[in-house]
Each structure stands twice: as structure tokens, then as C-alpha cells.
Amino acid sequence: MEEKLPATISRTIQTKLVLPPDTNHMGTIFGGTVLASIDEIAAIAAMKHSGSVVVTASIDTVNFLSTAKAGDILKLEAVVVSTGRTSMEVYVKVECQHLDTGEITTTTTAILTMVAINSEGIPTKVSGVIPETEEEKRLFQSAQIRKSRRMQIREYSEGR
Template sequence: MEEREEKFCKESLVVKTSRIFPIDTNNHNSLFGGKLMSYIDDVASISASRHSRSDVVTASTDSVDFLMPIRPTDSVCLESYVSHTGRSSMEVFVKVIAENLKTGERKLAATSFLTFVALDEHGKPTLIPKVVPQSPEETMLFNTADERVKIRKDRREHSKAFASVVNTNAPWS
């Protein structure tokens, strides 16, 4: 059995807080979903790099659940950390908190799970440390990860089968 380094979830913690400007909003006067998804991928990739101390690539965005709108009167705070690991892959959890800057009220606005793969200097998957949860939230995510891993693998197989029949020719050809 190989011996692997262990790291706590909190060692990969990334926190990013931003204001919401008019250029960031959609026609519903809330933060544009694509902008939030970009923030999510950004912080998650830093968490994955902190955990693995290597280059990483996004293997999948498993979910982004938008729970409530984020308004221009809010700031948006993203917190991410590695919640589960395989040999070279990392599940990263991201929670998005909207804070009304006038009242101080904070609400969970979105959650997301992404998977990253650590790469060596040749661009090949490389072994990473195991992750060790400590807080109740980290422990809950760690203990429920096997179910998400199975769903992720099933979805990937479905995507491969789907891709084999998708027409990639230009629609006008």
C-alpha cells in the first residue's frame, strides 16, 4: 500500500469577495450566471492547486445550483476548498454567499462542485495528497462524496456515448 501525504481541507481554502457592478448584471438586475460561473472556476482551480501544489485542469463542473439572486446592492463572497480526493483528482466545493452591504444580511446564494485533475511536468495525471476533513461541513461533504463520484462517472460514460453520435459537421454542410 502506498503512503500518501495528507492535508486538511482548510489548507486549500480560498476566499474571494467582489462587488456587483452594473456591467456584471443581467436583464433581471442580478449577477449574470456566466460571471458567477467564471468566479467559481477561478477560486476552485486555486484550491485544487493549493492542495496538489501542481498544475491542474478542470475535468468537470458537476453542478452549479443557483439558490437566490445576487443583486447590485450585494457583495458576493466565494469560499472553496478540496472536499474529496482520488489518486490524481480532486472534488472542490464552492459556496457562494451574498451579503447585503447596507444591512449585513448574508445568504447562501449558490453551491457548486467541480472536479480537477493534477498534472505533472509532462501533462500527465500525478498522485496527490489525501484530504482530511475536520469541521462538520467538511466531514459531511467528505462522507457523501462517494455517491457524487458514482454519479460523476455514470454521467461521463453517458457523455462519451452521446458524443459518439453527435454530428460535429457544420450545419450548412
């Protein structure tokens, strides 16, 4: 029987201050800066789940819903929501606390696939995951649909 770990093991939270160098000419945070932070926290969550080094295999979806500006506080939260043999699907949510109003808004959501690798760079088996929150359960239940879509895109990209 496959070992399964609770999603809590992978849950990772980071808080960051948006600084002027993180912003574009409109004074809002660069999308690429947000993407780098999303990739980093997804990797940390996947490493906590797998107990091994990971690489990013894909970024399925990134939804930029609102923005942040210098002085705002970003809270990033990542959790493994489904697994394959060597891969982990990680959900990341980014929230912004607007310093001037105190209002908290969701700025970005993303789903990434990370692959566990060994010291030779070969993919290695990972444990399954037990979703705990309602959001995790919904994402777990729809994981196969996203995996099928990823496989179709991969085949198309490889020219098959």
C-alpha cells in the same frame, strides 16, 4: 501509507463587488459570471492542495439559490473535500452581503472536480485530504456516491 493534508491548506476565500457590467437586464448578476468565479476559486483551492497546475474535469452540481445585484458584495469560499489518485473534489459556497440591508444569504453552491497535471499536461498524483469541519466531513463521506454518478454520466456521454 498515503500522505493526507488538512482541508485548511486548500481553503480559499475571495471577496468581490458586483458591478453593473456583471448584471443582466433584470439587474441581477449573470449566472455565467458566478460560474467563472466559482471555477477560478476552485482551481486556486485545488492548486494549493496539490502544489501543481490543475484543470477542471467536471462541474457536478451548481445550485443557484438566490441572487445578487450591483453594489452587493460576494464572498466565495472553496475547499478540497475529497481526492482520488489525481483528482480533487472542491466544494464552493458563494454568499452575498446585500449592501442595502446587511443581510447575508447563500447565493450559490457548487462541487467541481479538478485534476492535477504536470508540465507535460499528464495527470499527477495528489495527496489525500483530512476533512475538518462538519460540512467537510459530510461531503467527504458522500464523495464516493458523487464519483460513481460522475462515472455513469461520463460513460453515457462517451456512448458506452
